[in-house]
Amino acid sequence: MATLAGEHGTDASAGDAPGVEAVVVRFAGDSGDGMQLTGGQFTLSTALAGNDLATFPDFPAEIRAPQGTLFGVSAFQINFGSQEITTAGDAPDVLVAMNPAALKVNVGALKPGGLVIADAGEFDRRNLDRAKYAQNPLEDGSLAQWDVLAFDISALTLEAVKPFGLGNKEALRCKNMWTLGLALWMFDRDRKPLVDWLRAKFAAAPVLAEANIAALNAGHAYGETAELSGPLRKLHIDPVPAEPGLYRTVTGAEAIALGLVAGAQLAGLEMFFGGYPITPASAVLHHLVKMKEFGVTTFQAEDEIAAVCAAIGASYAGQLGVTSSSGPGIALKGEAMGLAIMTELPLVVVNSQRGGPSTGLPTKTEQSDLYQAVYGRNGDAPLPVIAARSPADAFECAVEACRIATQFMTPVILLTDGYIANASEPWKVPDPGSFTPFPVEFMTGNNNPEGKPLPFRRDARGVRPWIRPGTPGLMHRIGGIEKAIDTGNIDYAPDVHQAQTDARRAKVDAVAGAVPPQDVALGEASGRLAVIGWGSTFGPIHQAVRRARRKGLDVSHIHVRHVWPLPHNLGELLAGFDRVMVPEMNTGQFKTLLRDRFLIDAVPLSKTSGQPFAIAEVETAIARFFDDIPDNEGGEVPVGDTQLPAPEIEQP
């Protein structure tokens, strides 16, 4: 079926082998329909089948919006295939719509000729009204540009679970498993891991486990036996050739938790994590709570301020203090971060960015806290900033944040975002033996032969010693007031403040000397156009540049992990390109940073709709640099081009 050629249709037309390389499937339903769970389990089975994949969970901010409404639609998109996948895909090939609202919100994104699977049993007058459909779209011909398969999934599910004697409501909850069963059949997936998972999940209620398994099997059998012609057919997607090794899937939040644990171990420290619940950052705390055997203490504080202050207190006492939040919480932590800068204590601050300002878009993704991270504190308050590009990359970034924080006695901000935190991808499990340890050495003896210990005497790198309270003979006082050189005694004389300001800046600048030089992710090290990004835009930029290069365009992809201080060679690298474009999910923050640092004419490509870039959006923007129309470069991605509609946009 040609319509299932997937997002790599352009690749096929460029002469690649025909057939299905990748498919984008979007599961959409009511918040209560279990779409995230369905998507999560489909992800797992896809990974077990050896496909590469990327996912994009898209759920409303409301915990449980009224049933059947447009703003209560929850969706989960997965892009999987037989070659490297770096994004959740642009337009879906398959849309599973569990009710009219889910159809209405999502069908516009579906590729022309794509497949809609709808639960006809939910398309009654009541639900059509809630979704503001005057007529039933399954019957009025309005879906003509797509293939539509509508059957009464509700009734089929009820029939399948009848033997288990569940109530109507409970029985209908098995609908998502029925749908999953059908999807597993379509893509030739093994049901066993799902069956095992259901038995484990419902260990306390075996009847529910068996009912869900029956629904799963029924959905699978429906695909197998129903003589459905045309669009619904079994597709097998070959496994991706991958580096040999042990693999698992990992979400960004879990990768950060694992990276922090590994980082603390490599530093030889116990970890203290102070947190306060906030979407989408809470998941990091949820994961760490389960890792306490690694010397992890978690503290759910009374607020964001207490969370960071307790973490700094723990660092002062000799542990690795970590805190995590999203933009609004990071704003509250700002003053305390300044204290950590002033007292020169290690601290890792994780920011899972979301749309802002203020409460903004709590469940939607954005990269708009870059200024906040680099500049957002009172006074001259420099600190290193690192950005993770993907869920798997978040692991290494978290280790890196721990390394820099402890080696340079400084707070470090690790930027991730809602997309990375929630999304999952296959991850080659690293061998802990391959990590280079960076053990911390606390000061235990007096560093001043002439008198009292000097807690602010800097070493050759400008770093002060770390002294744990409890150490005999090294009693000293630190604080947020400007301090004398070496002794740290209160001193705000003009020359002292000048000298200490310079020393704090020089120390953070020196971090650039301790990070790898900037590499080129794809393409040449010089040429006509560099597309430079940071954070979760890696996937769409990478694919767009790959496609543009196949068309013969002279374009390279550079992706920056060390956002502050920038790698030493970056200015020189960028100078080798005629033009520089910076796609960002903000109004151009990294662009400003690059212009300021390197005096280059970096051109922004902004997107602030709360959705990740579509590959096509970046690809189109790249093409404009080669069309010889003056001043037609960069700019803003129009909202209409957004491929993944946000349910909120449809809110009445």
Next chain:
Amino acid sequence: MNDMTPIQTTLKDWETDQEVRWCPGCGDYAILKAVQRTLPMVGADPRNTVFVSGIGCSSRFPYYVESYGFHTIHGRAPAFATGIKLANPELDVWIVTGDGDGMSIGGNHTMHVLRRNLDCQILLFNNEIYGLTKGQYSPTSRVGTPSPTSPIGSVDRPASPCAFALGAGARFVARGYDVSKDLPEVLKAAYAHKGAAFVEIFQNCIVYNKDRFDDFTAKAVSADMQIMCRDGEPLLFCKESKGLSLDLDTLSLKVVDVADGDWQGAGVAVHDVRNRSLAHMLVEMPFGAFPMALGVIHNDPAPTFESAVVAERASLTAGKSADLSRLLSKGQTWTVS
């Protein structure tokens, strides 16, 4: 870790080489001396002691005590102290704060450190004024306090730190004042209490709120207007000629006269530091009709936060080993060969 053989100290051992920068005559000097006098008496060890403070005149305190010290940010000292104590429960942690720092900007943290019952001593210097910012009224200023921001007198009603502390669940509440000879006794009890020990210390700001507490601290009235609460002793004052008695009709305290030392005959109540209701009544007594309750008002230890956190961690990690390799490869995995 380190050699922790108990050491003997003297007051001098707790003095730093830093020049004390409070205004001459400030009550803080007396409190500093009282603390430095108490520390050797309780066997405190400088290398194991941490003074944590927020912002304000009181919060300069750590610079003047020869131990570990952390002068943090406004109102947040309890949060820093929580991190310090959880990271190393062996440390003796003292929090020094003021009525602005601890009751206003940091009220939230004061509440939570008390309800969690972190093992620490909280010294709240109450001078009923913002000193460091030059004399604005504070959350404990009495109604009508004239100040740069309340030219005809403040209009908001004050908070009572001790009532607040009890309301937040404090298991140790005590009161003293800067020049009181009893202050070391109160500090000793606070130190001995395992858990959050809250001590309100009335402190004379001689520049912006001079002699504010003279109505019970001045020599001429102190005997009549103070009542020193001691566990197991009758609640007597005014040279034992008066006492506090429980009025069973109104369930409140009343002042009764005591003739010929017969306090039992007069129905004077015996102080019981474990009686929470009594503690509430003692800190809420309207001053004037009643004396100011000082000393240890409430002392009823409960399990501490840090011990609960340690126990929780032990129970969550029992039988588990810190095998990083196993952690990283948790869940469903597959092998590519």
